[in-house]
Amino acid sequence: MISGLDHVQLAIPRGGEEAARAFYGGVLGLDEREKPFQLLANGGLWFEGEGLQLHLGVEADFEPGRKAHVALIVRDLDGLGMNLRAAGASFEPDDRVPGRTRAYTADPFGNRIELIADGDGFSQRR
Numbered sequence: 001m002i003s004g005l006d007h008v009q010l011a012i013p014r015g016g017e018e019a020a021r022a023f024y025g026g027v028l029g030l031d032e033r034e035k036p037f038q039l040l041a042n043g044g045l046w047f048e049g050e051g052l053q054l055h056l057g058v059e060a061d062f063e064p065g066r067k068a069h070v071a072l073i074v075r076d077l078d079g080l081g082m083n084l085r086a087a088g089a090s091f092e093p094d095d096r097v098p099g100r101t102r103a104y105t106a107d108p109f110g111n112r113i114e115l116i117a118d119g120d121g122f123s124q125r126r
Contacts, residue, residue, distance in 0.1 A: 007053035008070050010111050012044065013062040019108040020045055020056050027087045028072075028080070030054065064110030071114035073121045077101060080115060 012020055024030050030047035043058035054070065074080050081091040084105050093103045101117035118124075 007055055009055040009057050010065065010070065010107070011059035011062055012056045012107075012109050012111075014043065014058050014060065016056075016058070016109055017043065017045055023087070023089070023108050024054065024056070027083055027089065062109070064106070064112075066110065066112055069104075069112035069114050071102075071116055071121065073118050073124070074115045075118045077103060077115060077117045 021032065024045070024047050025032050028049075030049045033046045033048045033053075035044070035046050045056045047054045047056070049072075052072070081093075081103060084091040089108075090105050091103055092105070095101075100120045102120065103115045105113050105115060107113060
């Protein structure tokens with residue numbers, strides 16, 4: 001029986017680590033975690049935040065996830081929106097789901113990311 005979600009992995013193109021650090025670490029505020037030595041040669045990065053692990057893996061024939069996405073819980077959605085726009089990233093509010101305050105952005109590689117206001121996430125409702 002499944003008891004939880006350990007991590008999510010998104011693909012990035014070869015050589016995208018510095019742009020990923022700037023976006024996921026700098027703009028989104030996630031903490032970079034050291035990958036195990038045995039995996040360093042694969043490239044990519046690992047990030048961690050409160051209650052989540054996000055792995056970025058290098059994919060040779062990279063295509064961004066434009067429909068598939070991760071959904072991150074955000075304490076200050078408006079503040080993050082300002083940070084994203086200041087960094088030149090998109091921030092598109094979406095009110096199509098009643099009871100959800102959320103928005104979408106994309107990482108520097110075009111991967112879709114959903115941002116949900118803290119308290120409005122599906123996993124937060126019992």
